[in-house]
Amino acid sequence: MARKPQTELPDVFAKPGQAPQRNTPIEDLPKPAEPAPAQPRAPSGDQPAPAAATPALPVPAPAARPASPPRAVPPPCPAPSRSAARGVAMLAGAAVLVALLAPLLEDDLLGHYGFATPAFRAQHETALMLSRQEQKLRELEQRLNEAVAQLTATSADLQQSAMRSTDGVAWGRLLSLGRVADALRGPTPFAVDLAIAKSVGAGIDEFQPDLGKLSAYANTGVPTFADLNREFRRIADEALRPGRGILPTGLVRRLTELNQWTSSSPPPADPTPELVQSATARLNDGDLAETIALVRQVSGAYQGAFAGWLQDAQARVNADALVRRIDRSLTALARELPR
Amino acid sequence: MQILMFAKQKGGVGASTLAREMGTLAAAGGERVVFVDLDPQASLSKWWNRRTAGAADPPNPALAATRPDQLLGVLNHLRATDSTDLVVIDVPPSVHGFLLGIMQAADVIIIPVRPTADDFEALPDIVDMVERAGRRYAFVLTQAPTGRRIRAVEEAVPILARQGRVAGVVRFRGAFPAAGAVGRTATEYEPNGKAAAEMTELWAYVGAELRKMHRPPPSNLAAVV
Ligand SMILES: Nc1ncnc2c1ncn2[C@@H]1O[C@H](COP(=O)(O)OP(=O)(O)OP(=O)(O)O)[C@@H](O)[C@H]1O
Numbered sequence: 284m285a286r287k288p289q290t291e292l293p294d295v296f297a298k299p300g301q302a303p304q305r306n307t308p309i310e311d312l313p314k315p316a317e318p319a320p321a322q323p324r325a326p327s328g329d330q331p332a333p334a335a336a337t338p339a340l341p342v343p344a345p346a347a348r349p350a351s352p353p354r355a356v357p358p359p360c361p362a363p364s365r366s367a368a369r370g371v372a373m374l375a376g377a378a379v380l381v382a383l384l385a386p387l388l389e390d391d392l393l394g395h396y397g398f399a400t401p402a403f404r405a406q407h408e409t410a411l412m413l414s415r416q417e418q419k420l421r422e423l424e425q426r427l428n429e430a431v432a433q434l435t436a437t438s439a440d441l442q443q444s445a446m447r448s449t450d451g452v453a454w455g456r457l458l459s460l461g462r463v464a465d466a467l468r469g470p471t472p473f474a475v476d477l478a479i480a481k482s483v484g485a486g487i488d489e490f491q492p493d494l495g496k497l498s499a500y501a502n503t504g505v506p507t508f509a510d511l512n513r514e515f516r517r518i519a520d521e522a523l524r525p526g527r528g529i530l531p532t533g534l535v536r537r538l539t540e541l542n543q544w545t546s547s548s549p550p551p552a553d554p555t556p557e558l559v560q561s562a563t564a565r566l567n568d569g570d571l572a573e574t575i576a577l578v579r580q581v582s583g584a585y586q587g588a589f590a591g592w593l594q595d596a597q598a599r600v601n602a603d604a605l606v607r608r609i610d611r612s613l614t615a616l617a618r619e620l621p622r
Numbered sequence: 623m624q625i626l627m628f629a630k631q632k633g634g635v636g637a638s639t640l641a642r643e644m645g646t647l648a649a650a651g652g653e654r655v656v657f658v659d660l661d662p663q664a665s666l667s668k669w670w671n672r673r674t675a676g677a678a679d680p681p682n683p684a685l686a687a688t689r690p691d692q693l694l695g696v697l698n699h700l701r702a703t704d705s706t707d708l709v710v711i712d713v714p715p716s717v718h719g720f721l722l723g724i725m726q727a728a729d730v731i732i733i734p735v736r737p738t739a740d741d742f743e744a745l746p747d748i749v750d751m752v753e754r755a756g757r758r759y760a761f762v763l764t765q766a767p768t769g770r771r772i773r774a775v776e777e778a779v780p781i782l783a784r785q786g787r788v789a790g791v792v793r794f795r796g797a798f799p800a801a802g803a804v805g806r807t808a809t810e811y812e813p814n815g816k817a818a819a820e821m822t823e824l825w826a827y828v829g830a831e832l833r834k835m836h837r838p839p840p841s842n843l844a845a846v847v
């Protein structure tokens with residue numbers, strides 16, 4: 284491009300070597316009007332987006348270069364009457380006082396008077412989120428406590444009458460453990476069964492470490508193999524379909540282009556499609572553990588998509604293992620019972 | 623007149639460095655360039671002072687000293703007087719609503735980001751804001767460790783590419799701070815160095831993006847109609 288003649292410079296331009304060494308922080312600006320509505324999104328292809336007109340603001344008198352850091356200047360106002368002038372003077376005095384004290388005021392205090400400082404807002408949002416979560420937890424806990432109290436009362440009655448019979452204790456343990464195992468087999472919440480098993484001394488403590496790993500599922504149940512199978516197919520389908528979901532059409536091209544920046548060798552092929560294919564075959568064989576091992580190796584871009592599934596699938600593997608252990612324990616208990 | 627703007631949520635990502643490099647490369651290509659420094663710390667302005675101190679001719683790139691809230695007016699003024707081809711706007715790390723208004727006037731927005739978890743965690747807010755502005759944007763992965771197969775880079779690039787365009791990868795190179803200290807760019811300081819090569823390629827990309835967004839000035843438009 285040919286060098287164009289530099290036209291007469293408007294006086295917004297700094298003199299060589301004399302640009303101001305500080306600018307007004309945006310946070311200190313007078314509060315802006317509502318932001319203009321967003322322009323329509325630029326198309327994802329390579330066509331130029333529709334040109335947006337520059338927001339039409341009145342051209343201010345060209346900003347003279349201030350010698351000292353520029354400061355916000357209040358807008359000029361019409362000459363006030365005498366009584367108004369006193370009011371204005373008082374207001375101005377108050378404003379000066381507030382301005383002088385502002386740096387000394389804590390965020391809390393500013394927040395209390397409705398000044399939304401960034402720190403105050405962040406603190407406020409976090410507090411709000413925490414209090415909502417706490418409330419939810421309290422509600423859940425209360426519901427669970429009610430259910431446990433009711434069931435414990437019932438089971439205590441049962442237990443007492445069972446105790447009166449000679450082999451009551453063994454029966455009680457057998458029944459309650461069986462209920463936990465049943466709940467773990469299906470997608471059934473098991474918090475209540477677990478509480479009962481503990482209250483009747485069913486020897487559940489020996490399974491505590493494994494149960495701990497499943498605690499996140501106590502109120503929802505662990506997804507079944509069928510659930511996981513369905514969900515896996517949905518995610519894989521979504522993730523690997525070109526131009527959709529995780530793999531946008533342009534990704535491979537952009538990566539190839541980008542690789543020219545980093546090296547001249549061809550881009551390393553992404554192993555994810557093959558991994559997902561093998562994982563699907565393992566899932567068809569019913570081998571969840573092997574499926575998990577394969578899915579754990581998908582490349583970074585896909586890990587987010589499979590993360591939830593991996594967690595659920597691992598919980599299912601853990602639950603199945605636990606159920607097998609409980610079943611063995613049940614068999615042993617059953618042997619103690621008289622024929 | 624076109625506007626190239628930077629956007630970032632974290633400090634130190636290399637925005638001012640890229641602003642200098644892109645601005646001077648555009649000027650070297652014959653464009654009349656004006657820097658605008660919205661950062662109160664004014665590191666772009668200070669670098670420009672080191673660069674231009676004692677100069678007799680009006681420097682290109684020039685620097686427009688404007689308070690942030692007068693910027694839109696200044697931009698209109700520059701456009702109206704046809705005194706500028708490219709305005710390069712450097713910013714403080716912020717998602718302040720004020721910047722949204724400026725972004726809406728930009729032709730291309732560059733989001734520099736380092737390949738670290740901290741930088742990536744801070745990305746959603748700034749991307750959200752840039753997308754609300756509805757302008758063309760691209761990421762630049764900055765200060766990436768050197769080496770061919772660096773895991774952080776290999777993982778970071780696809781993540782960025784899923785979200786938007788990736789203009790390029792800039793490696794960690796000593797030429798940037800060394801050049802900055804004497805008011806130069808890496809391209810001027812070590813014209814045959816690796817940093818210069820990366821910057822020339824990046825400018826090729828950014829320049830092409832700007833050309834895609836180029837619209838004829840209103841007078842030409844009137845002549846066509
Ligand atoms: N690619 C790079 N390689 C090595 N050093 C770099 C690179 N990019 C920037 N730096 C150095 O990192 C520091 C921060 O860079 P720069 O000032 O450009 O970032 P910034 O995003 O503008 O920071 P700030 O938020 O302070 O304005 C500077 O010392 C700069 O010289």
Ligand SMILES: [Mg+2]
Nearest residue numbers: 637638661665
């Ligand atoms: Mg900076």
